[in-house]
Amino acid sequence: MVLLNYLWIILALPLAGAAINGLFGKNWPKRAVNSVAIGSVSLAFLAVAELVREFAQLSPGEIPWVKNYFTWIIAGPFRVNFSLQADQLTIVMLLTVSFVGLLIHIYSTGYMEHEAGYYRFFSYLNLFMFFMLTLVLAANIVVMFVGWEGVGLCSYLLIGFWFLKKSAADAGKKAFIVTRIGDFGFTVGILLLFWTFRSVDFGTIFSKVVESPTDVGVLTSICLLLFTGAIGKSAQLPLYVWLPDAMEGPTPVSALIHAATMVTAGVYMVARMNPLFSRAPIAMLAVAIVGTITAFYAATIGLVQTDIKKVLAYSTVSQLGYMFLGCGMGAFHAGIFHLMTHAFFKGLLFLAAGSVIHAMGGEQDMRQMGGLRKRIPVTYWTMFIATLAIAGFPPFAGFFSKDEILYSAYTGPYANKALYAVALAAALLTSFYMFRLVFLTFFGGPRYDEHKVHVHESPKNMLVPLVILAIFATVGGWFAAPKFWGGQDYFRNFLGPVFKDASNLRQGQFSEFAKVAGNLDAMGPSGSQVTLRPEALAEIEAADHKLELELSGVAVLVALIGFFVAWWLYVRKPKAPEDLAKSVHGPYTVLMNKYYVDELYLALIVRPLLWLSTNVLWHVVDEGMIDGTVNGAARVARGAGGELRKLQSGNARSYAGWVVIGAVGVTVLLLGIWMRMAP
Amino acid sequence: MSVVPVSYYLVLSAILFGLGVIAFVLKHNIITIYMAIELMLNAVNLAFVAFARAHNQLDGLVFVFFVIVVAAAESAVGLAIILTIAQNRHSLNVERVNQLKF
Numbered sequence: 096m097v098l099l100n101y102l103w104i105i106l107a108l109p110l111a112g113a114a115i116n117g118l119f120g121k122n123w124p125k126r127a128v129n130s131v132a133i134g135s136v137s138l139a140f141l142a143v144a145e146l147v148r149e150f151a152q153l154s155p156g157e158i159p160w161v162k163n164y165f166t167w168i169i170a171g172p173f174r175v176n177f178s179l180q181a182d183q184l185t186i187v188m189l190l191t192v193s194f195v196g197l198l199i200h201i202y203s204t205g206y207m208e209h210e211a212g213y214y215r216f217f218s219y220l221n222l223f224m225f226f227m228l229t230l231v232l233a234a235n236i237v238v239m240f241v242g243w244e245g246v247g248l249c250s251y252l253l254i255g256f257w258f259l260k261k262s263a264a265d266a267g268k269k270a271f272i273v274t275r276i277g278d279f280g281f282t283v284g285i286l287l288l289f290w291t292f293r294s295v296d297f298g299t300i301f302s303k304v305v306e307s308p309t310d311v312g313v314l315t316s317i318c319l320l321l322f323t324g325a326i327g328k329s330a331q332l333p334l335y336v337w338l339p340d341a342m343e344g345p346t347p348v349s350a351l352i353h354a355a356t357m358v359t360a361g362v363y364m365v366a367r368m369n370p371l372f373s374r375a376p377i378a379m380l381a382v383a384i385v386g387t388i389t390a391f392y393a394a395t396i397g398l399v400q401t402d403i404k405k406v407l408a409y410s411t412v413s414q415l416g417y418m419f420l421g422c423g424m425g426a427f428h429a430g431i432f433h434l435m436t437h438a439f440f441k442g443l444l445f446l447a448a449g450s451v452i453h454a455m456g457g458e459q460d461m462r463q464m465g466g467l468r469k470r471i472p473v474t475y476w477t478m479f480i481a482t483l484a485i486a487g488f489p490p491f492a493g494f495f496s497k498d499e500i501l502y503s504a505y506t507g508p509y510a511n512k513a514l515y516a517v518a519l520a521a522a523l524l525t526s527f528y529m530f531r532l533v534f535l536t537f538f539g540g541p542r543y544d545e546h547k548v549h550v551h552e553s554p555k556n557m558l559v560p561l562v563i564l565a566i567f568a569t570v571g572g573w574f575a576a577p578k579f580w581g582g583q584d585y586f587r588n589f590l591g592p593v594f595k596d597a598s599n600l601r602q603g604q605f606s607e608f609a610k611v612a613g614n615l616d617a618m619g620p621s622g623s624q625v626t627l628r629p630e631a632l633a634e635i636e637a638a639d640h641k642l643e644l645e646l647s648g649v650a651v652l653v654a655l656i657g658f659f660v661a662w663w664l665y666v667r668k669p670k671a672p673e674d675l676a677k678s679v680h681g682p683y684t685v686l687m688n689k690y691y692v693d694e695l696y697l698a699l700i701v702r703p704l705l706w707l708s709t710n711v712l713w714h715v716v717d718e719g720m721i722d723g724t725v726n727g728a729a730r731v732a733r734g735a736g737g738e739l740r741k742l743q744s745g746n747a748r749s750y751a752g753w754v755v756i757g758a759v760g761v762t763v764l765l766l767g768i769w770m771r772m773a774p
Numbered sequence: 775m776s777v778v779p780v781s782y783y784l785v786l787s788a789i790l791f792g793l794g795v796i797a798f799v800l801k802h803n804i805i806t807i808y809m810a811i812e813l814m815l816n817a818v819n820l821a822f823v824a825f826a827r828a829h830n831q832l833d834g835l836v837f838v839f840f841v842i843v844v845a846a847a848e849s850a851v852g853l854a855i856i857l858t859i860a861q862n863r864h865s866l867n868v869e870r871v872n873q874l875k876f
Contacts, residue, residue, distance in 0.1 A: 745875025747868045751799050751807075 098146040099153075102162050102179040105146065105189070106228050108139040113221035120214030129204050132217035136200050136224055140193040147186055158182050158592060161234045161298060168237070175295055180234035184593045187431060188231040188363055191438045195355045196224050198560035202446050203347040205557035206453060210345070216256060220351070223249035227356050231363065235296045236285050239364070243281070243328065246357045247274050253352060254344040266340040273337040277327015284320030291317065301370045311375060318371055318378030322385075325361030329415045332389045336693060338412055342404040346449030349404060354411045355442035359434045362418040366427045369594055373425060379509055383423025387504075387514045387521075390416030392690075394524035398531075399676075399686045402459050403448050406532050410485065411441055413521060417500050420518055424510070426503030428590045432575055433496035439571045440484035440493055443564035447478035450553045450561065451536060458543065461535040468537040470550040473558050475537050477565040482533050484568040486526035486654045489647075495572030497522065498647050505646055506639075519653055526657025534665035783824030790817035804856050804866045808849075815845050 098104065112135025120128045153160060159182035168175040200220060207216055226249060230242025247270075255267025285295065291313050292300045304314070325331070330338035341353045352358070365372060365382060372379055393412035400406045414437050421430035452459055454471050468475045484491035487498070501522070504515040552558070575586030664671050676683045685691070742753070794814035801807050819838045826834030856866070863870055 740876040743876045745872035747807075747871065748799065748802075755795055755799055 097149070098142055099149050099160055099181065100162065102146070102181065102232060103164060105139055105142045105193075105232065106179075106225055108135045108142065109221045109224035109228065111135060113218045113225060116214050116221065117218035120218065123214060125204075125208070125213055128214045128217055132221055133197070133200050133204070135221055136193070136197050139224065139228070140197045143189045143193045146181065147190065150181055150186055155592065159185075159234075159298065161296075163234075172293060173289065175235060175237045177238060178234040178296070179232040179238070180297070181232070182593055183590050184363075184366060184431065185231055187435060187590065189228065191435050192224070192227050192231060192356050195438050195442050195564075196220075196227070196351060198563055199347050199351040199355070199442065199446070202350075202449070202557050202560040203345075205554045206347050206449055207345060208554075212256070216253075216345070219249055219252050219256070220348075223253070223352060223357070227360075230360055234298070236288060237295050239367075240281070240285060243324070243360060243364075244278070246352070246360060247271065247278070247328070250274075250341070250352050250357055253348040254341045256344055256348065260343070263343040266337075266343040270337040270341050273334050274327040277324045277334055279323075280320045281324025281327075284317055284324065287313070287317050287320060297367065304370050304374065309374070314371055315375040315378050318368070318375045319381060321368060321371075322361075322365065322378065322382055325364055325419075326385065327361075328364075329358050329361030329419070330412050331361070331385050331416060331419065332392060333692075335389065335393065335412045336696060339405055339408040339689070342402070342408050346404065346445060346452060349408070350442045350445030350449065353408065354445050355438040358411065358415060359418070359438070362415065362422060362430055362434050365419070365422045366431050366594075369422075369427045372422070376509070379423050379425065380511075381423075382419050383504075383509065383511065383514055386416040386419025386421075386423055387517045388416070389413065390420060391517050391521040391524070392416075394521045394528065396686055396689050397528040398524060399683060400528075401462050403451060403461050403464075403532065403536065404445070404459055406461075406528060407441070407444055407448055410444075410525065410529065413525060414441065414485070416521070417497060417518065420504060420514065421500035424500070424503040424514075425508045426499065427594045428587045429496065429499035429503050431590060432572075432586050433493075433500055436484070436492035436496040436568070436571050439564055440481040440491075440568040443477060443481040443561065443568050444485065446557070446561055446564065447474050447481060450474040450557055451478075453553050453557070454550050455543065456548050458548070461532065463543050464536045464541075465539045465543070466537070466541040467550060471552045473552060473561065477561040478537075479533060480565045481568050482529045486529050486657060487522060487650055488654055489651065490569070490573065492568050492570070492572035494647075494651075495575055498643075498650055499575075501650055502643055502646050506642060519649065522650060523653045523657050526654040527661050530658050530661035531665055534661055538666050539669055780824050780828040784821060787817045787821040787824070790814075790820065802867050802869055804859065804868050804871075807868060808852055808856065812845065812849070815841055 112131050115131050116128055120131070150158075150160070159180045161178055161180040163176050163178040165177050166174065167177045200217070203216065203220065207213060210216065223246060226242045226245025228242075230239055230246060233239035233242060251267045251271040254270050255264045257263045258267070288300065289295050291309065292303050294300055294303070303309075327334045338353055338358065342349055344353070372382070390413045393409045393416065397406050397409035397413065400409060414433070418430040418433050418437070421427070421433060450471065451464070451467065451474060454467065454474065455464060458464065480491065484493035487494045489495075501515060501518055504511060504518055575584065664675070688694070791814050794810045794812075794817060797810035797813070798807055801810065819841055822834040822838045822841075826832065826838075859871060860866055
């Protein structure tokens with residue numbers, strides 16, 4: 096029971112690593128920095144592993160396991176404790192974050208070897224781990240918000256890691272400012288949450304919302320406000336614009352923060368708040384719609400990007416959309432499952448892309464690559480596996496998670512066929528652009544100058560994480576495989592207690608289905624208790640399985656189509672894409688320019704804001720009013736002094752005159768007072 | 775024996791003081807201005823003595839001695855300053871001593 100009582104140790108380890116490297120690492124040799132950074136994260140990972148072991152021995156009644164460390168804020172009825180908690184959702188997130196984080200730390204030692212500011216980089220990475228783990232372990236929404244903002248800070252620091260480059264510094268600022276728009280909604284959501292439930296603790300809020308009916312309007316507002324924060328943090332429409340620019344950071348950062356962990360914080364938050372969300376159908380629908388549209392929209396942009404990291408960035412935005420679709424459909428476990436498998440395969444894709452860039456000596460444009468398959472085989476194979484996983488080919492991890500989401504969109508408490516169709520179309524696009532990336536990079540002839548670029552495979556400390564992640568991208572979905580695939584559906588059952596409410600709603604839908612089928616034996620007094628004849632149950636299950644099998648077939652078919660189209664265009668007829676781009680010039684240009692959204696935001700928001708700031712706030716308010724007040728006071732004093740000093744004329748007789756006038760004045764005054772006082 | 779009423783002394787004192795003030799403001803010669811100051815001091819002394827006598831108290835007389843002592847000290851310093859000015863400027867016109875100004 097050591098770690099269950101000392102949950103904070105998991106946080107303290109990476110924080111200590113960040114502090115040691117950040118304060119003292121400047122002049123240390125790289126090996127010392129490495130051992131502090133990787134040591135602290137591997138200890139944190141071991142601590143998580145031990146926590147999982149101890150967690151497994153808890154009885155169901157003790158979960159969620161909440162530890163209260165100290166009172167942090169007291170202001171009237173507003174009381175916030177620094178408390179951490181462990182439940183099934185936390186465990187999944189902890190394992191994903193610490194494991195992928197550790198691998199990316201190891202990879203970074205190779206990737207960042209020749210970079211200046213080595214200690215700074217690892218200090219930031221460790222700090223990021225600290226904040227992400229805080230976010231995941233938090234037992235109330237205020238502590239969660241600390242982690243939420245902290246990862247935003249680290250994201251800013253790491254995107255702008257090469258801050259001498261203007262584009263990198265700008266991208267860092269953009270990420271910070273755009274997510275701040277979402278965070279405004281999040282903050283208001285927290286306030287409304289406290290206003291409604293008089294508490295910020297997850298446990299208290301959830302038991303209150305389950306036990307006593309709360310106004311749906313209030314719940315919907317809270318959920319929509321919190322979801323605004325998730326839109327910013329998880330790069331959904333319309334606040335996704337920062338994520339593609341975030342690719343200015345070093346590639347391991349893109350892998351860790353902008354693919355595997357931080358951007359999934361929004362999904363985690365929505366899943367964590369599931370008792371609220373599942374009671375606010377409109378908010379659920381909003382989550383699903385935003386997720387689906389984003390998934391499709393980002394996938395279309397990904398079709399034509401030529402920068403290898405930009406393709407992956409848009410693909411991340413798109414996959415995050417899938418996770419929200421899953422959550423919005425009430426299948427929170429599917430969203431979290433996709434979050435986990437996505438962490439494996441997208442982390443791997445980014446790391447492999449980093450390996451490609453490393454091999455090409457810094458080149459990121461896929462048009463300048465080609466034919467790398469034979470030159471960097473390990474990178475090629477691991478990247479190919481990740482591509483199969485993201486495209487949704489069985490038996491790779493992405494297949495199971497994506498399938499689960501599509502299934503819940505097709506049939507479930509919030510099922511919506513239109514969203515299913517759009518999500519399926521996005522899956523087709525995903526498969527196409529991912530294979531396009533692979534074919535452009537690794538197939539065909541080399542399109543770079545072979546005399547200038549010396550393609551070389553990356554060092555071992557970069558390849559080992561690639562291989563490990565490739566293994567997980569392959570098998571990561573198996574233990575969660577649904578029953579008819581021969582699996583145990585373990586993941587869903589494990590997360591069951593966290594998503595009780597959502598599954599209760601599913602149950603309600605299930606009995607609805609049974610009622611229609613006319614297989615009802617008996618109905619409880621409230622209509623919620625339903626008993627089914629065993630054979631009817633079997634029938635329904637069989638129908639369910641058949642449907643799931645068919646949907647899986649459709650998904651795989653779609654992925655295959657994407658693969659073949661990409662193969663046809665980029666391997667079989669390498670000249671075809673250019674002709675195609677010419678023949679559909681209009682849409683191609685629109686996609687190439689990312690729907691002109693950046694330009695739109697520039698014209699609609701940035702420019703007017705800049706104009707207002709320059710012409711009103713700067714020239715009028717600051718220079719006119721604030722500076723005017725200060726300078727005006729000085730000017731009055733100087734002017735008055737300038738006039739009054741002329742009294743000091745140097746003429747003794749005028750002084751004498753003033754003395755006499757003064758004396759007469761005082762005398763008259765005293766006489767006046769005396770006359771008034773006299774009766 | 776008839777006693778001169780105190781108001782007579784006060785009127786005389788006021789007249790002397792007023793003359794002193796007028797001379798102080800209008801005259802150009804430093805020595806004359808200096809004499810005007812002495813005149814004002816002595817006008818005040820007269821008022822003090824008159825009140826002391828009328829109220830039969832010594833306080834006013836003590837004050838007068840102080841004034842006389844301070845005036846003597848002042849005349850020592852003041853005359854030294856006037857002498858220096860006369861040496862430097864070759865004039866006793868106060869209008870010519872106007873360098874100390876804004």
